Amino acid sequence: MQLNIIKTDGKARACLIETNRGPINTPAFMPVGTLGTVKAMSPDELKEIGAEIILSNTYHLYLRPGHEIISSLGGIHKFMNWDRPILTDSGGFQVFSLSALRKIEENGVHFKSHLDGSMHFLGPKEAMDIQSSLGSDIAMVLDDCTPYPSSYEYAMNSLYRTIQWAEQCKALQREGQALFGIVQGSLYEDLRRKSVEELVDIGFDGYAVGGLSVGEPKENMHRMIYFTASLIPADKPRYLMGIGDLRDVLAGVEAGFDMFDCVMPTRNARNGTLFTSEGRISIKREEFKTDRRPLDPDCDCYTCRNFSRGYLRHVFLSKEILSMRLNTIHNLYFYLNFFRDMRKFIMEGKFMEFKTKWAEIF
């Protein structure tokens, strides 16, 4: 995996990440394919709207259908029929957010499946084994995602665990699979700094920032985004995990982050909340009943080229599968297009113009 910085504009940057499965132009948005499918989308449609990389969840695939099964079906790419890059998270975040019961030990986490209550164990070795079986292009180290709020002492202990696990993951890195470290440290600047230093010492193919957007005030989140980005070496991809609110994305890109993922466009789509050039709208609004216009006249997606707001409202209210499809296509297209435009503005040295424009809309 090779990072080429094409252009910088302030700290914002447009890069090209070269992988064996194709290029990733950054800033890049990664649609989330939790269970081996980006909900409501086919792989062909994802390509058509220009997705260059998607994310899949280790925790979910480990529980269902199981990584050995995916491995025996030819690995995650063949399994889901997606031949472009895939990043897998380590499962750590879901263990912390979904599992009803968990017990953290030095070597990993005991947790209860949110599906059937069965007990499982996830440590650095397991996280690496699973991601190796899946065969993703980019694996993530297992981290201990520090909750908010956390005392300094708790955050520090949690951070040291993350670093220890990162070292163990690094030792198990599989050839041909990139491995990213994860920066923790809650809202404590010295811990964030320490975290980056230790990870850089170990040496990873990229650096992700975790433990943000976990309930802390936006102001603090943005402060940490700017602070932490500047610590990460410029020659490696910087990934701001799980953050997809567009204002936060703008902050992240301004700070120098390259990669983003979030379920927001896909989840909102299924709930009828759609992103347009004029802001967020709810498709169920009464006024759309006989509205012949496309959802967003400025949009070239399949949905906007072919269907009226009146139709989109009807299929949404009728709970038709096509509603979730058309809404998801639109929202993901909007996101990917937003990122492509942002890249263009960076290339032209006008990122702040782009940021100002969109900050007014969202």
Place this chain on the structure above:
Amino acid sequence: MQLNIIKTDGKARACLIETNRGPINTPAFMPVGTLGTVKAMSPDELKEIGAEIILSNTYHLYLRPGHEIISSLGGIHKFMNWDRPILTDSGGFQVFSLSALRKIEENGVHFKSHLDGSMHFLGPKEAMDIQSSLGSDIAMVLDDCTPYPSSYEYAMNSLYRTIQWAEQCKALQREGQALFGIVQGSLYEDLRRKSVEELVDIGFDGYAVGGLSVGEPKENMHRMIYFTASLIPADKPRYLMGIGDLRDVLAGVEAGFDMFDCVMPTRNARNGTLFTSEGRISIKREEFKTDRRPLDPDCDCYTCRNFSRGYLRHVFLSKEILSMRLNTIHNLYFYLNFFRDMRKFIMEGKFMEFKTKWAEIF
């Protein structure tokens, strides 16, 4: 609308129905698009698998979103982005099968919406008005669908109502919209004969047979299929309504029917029951867990070209939207391909060979 008989093989026939919106090669299967969408499919996908005509339900569209709304959005074709032929039923069948409460009068039926319990009235005038607003290519007369079992007297009275309504519908036929009569008469041959004679006297663009597959023994259904088909003039399309079990389709085509519709392929798909060259299979079967083979090695659909049985099982068990999509694509492709093959065999004078082969499988 013009019917050209291309080839007959016994009573089975291959025809070309020419419409303003494109050709319909028969025997033809019409996927059902109840609420202005064939469930789980996009219009593009329907074209890709070769659907030449679809069916939409007047009853459902009248209740939701309402025919005036569809009309103000440019008519049913523009509404759902489908530029090929659309046949609308009259709503009669759903009034009888879905509405909890109905009162038949000389001029039509009072019924209670299955959605919100509101009261509505559907008579020949209303059925024609609604279908005219929708702007379908083929409209159906309002019929009184005789339940099974019915006494001779009940069936006769019901039939006379149907004929009276058919006359009234005919008088209201809109230019540019074909209108089909509907043959009733339960299992009584003389009533079926009477029904056809009266309808032919009125004169329609095509003739449909209703009131079958409503609970009667298969043997009786098949007897009526053969008996009634032979009464309908050869120079008009013959449509066997709501019948899609493939054994019944084979009987219908053997008897001389041209058009068919059924929710079976789409509904079964969503329930995980799939049609293959070796018969029906349930995709959730344990043995498919690590099965790398396509669902049906003989099938060229998008699903079979790109996904393993193991993956299809996984997305089905995970209740992913993509499961319903991939299963529906496959089942509809199977049906449409079955009809295309059947046509080929008729063209070669080998329909009975085709029938024998498939009768063994299903």
